[in-house]
Amino acid sequence: MKVYFDNAATTQVAPEVVEVMTKALSEVYGNPSSIHAQGRKARAAIEGARKTVANIIGASIGEVFFTSCGTESNNMALKCSVRDLGVERIITSKIEHHAITHTVDSIQKSNGTEIVFIDLDKFGRPKFDHLEELLKLSNKKTLVSLIHANNEIGTMIDLKKYGELCKENNVLFHTDTVQTMGYYPIRVEDMNINFLSASAHKFYGPKGTGFIYVNNDNIIKPLLDGGSQERNMRGGTENIAGILGLAKALELQHQEQAVRQHKILKIRGLLKQELINNFADVQFNGDIEGLNHYKILSASFANADLLLMNLDIAGISASGGSACSSGTDVGSHVLTELDVDPLRTTVRFSFSHKNSEQEVYHVISTLKQILNR
Secondary structure (H helix, E strand, C coil): CCCCCCCCCCCCCCCHHHHHHHHHHHHCCCCCCCCHHHHHHHHHHHHHHHHHHHHCCCCCHEEEEEEEECHHHHHHHHHHHHHHCCCCEECCCCCHHHHEEEEEEHHHHHCCEEEEEECCCCCCCCCCHHHHHHHHCCCCCHHHHHHHCCCCCCCEEHHHHHHHHHHHHCEEEEEECCCCCCCCCCCCCCCHHHHHEEEEHHCCCCCCCCEEEEECCCCCCCCCCCCHHHHEEEEEEEHHHHHHHHHHHHHHHHHHHHHHHHHHHHHHHHHHHHHHHCCCCCCCCCCCCCCCCCCEEEEEEECCCCCCHHHHHHHCCEEEECCCHCCCCCHHHHHHHEEECCCCEEEEEECCCCCCCHHHHHHHHHHHHHHCC
16 A cells, blocks of 8 residues: 655645646747737736735735745745845744745845744743843844744644734834645734745645745845836746646645545544554654644654655655755754654654555554564
8 A cells, every 4th residue: 555644744735736747838938028919918917816826815916926835935025035034133033944944044145134043942932031022132123934834843832823913012023934834723913923934835735836935014126136026025836737727726725624624634643543542652843732833743752763764665655854955964953943852763744635544553563564663
């Protein structure tokens, strides 16, 4: 049996999305910047997709811009805030996705921008009271950038609570919602969000397409210069099929969110209980009993060398942490920061509404065989 428990890394493109994209590739082939009929058809399709996304997140259509991925969106939010809005200080955490941590490193080296790291609790959640203190320490123009749900351990923040604090202190708030977009209701205005990043391939859409929300009060210039595409905010001919696929995937995820969440919670709960029942030494990372992404379960085992490789050989796809860091010898910066025992082997199981209880029992059976060798 083949089991795919790595949906935090990427998801299978939904059949309805494939259908929309295939039709777009065949029929919507005009350049959206052209003024002839095929160009106008392409432009109308993109604007329809923009309206879909804007309605779902509670934004105006002039605040949504399509990008290539969440990483580009994160870079755009942070780098353009420094360049165009005069941000002198960025507050973030050490366990953000590398699309944030590497970006702030680059900004600090090139601009001398002050980078401040917020303290974390034992679950990896940025401490709210420490953020309050940091916001009172300086009068520098500040941007707070915090991930909604950590991509390795699933620990989440209350976006509305953190957004309101930023608004009260007159600082900008950016959040990386790559893992949570479509899985939770996110209304940008209600949550006082200034910038938001998302990526289609995390919610059953295509790879290579994402979007950024930029609040109308924060006028930035393009990160990528070139043509006047994306309402003069991103040079380069638009990925029409990808954009339409993104909109369709998000629409489906939004419509079926409650049903899909219920299915995933059952699978996650069953795996968690079966791990507890069958492996006395199993430990879990993140706030698994509290505010934690329901599609992620991070578990660690003692004396489990080559566990991920053996799971793969057995046809089970899972991850040791962030898929973006696979193939490197560097351990997880998230687990290191949280002082997780480096001698233990961590497996991030992440789920889809398409997973089954039968798959859970197969994973447990396979783990028993591997760990009892």
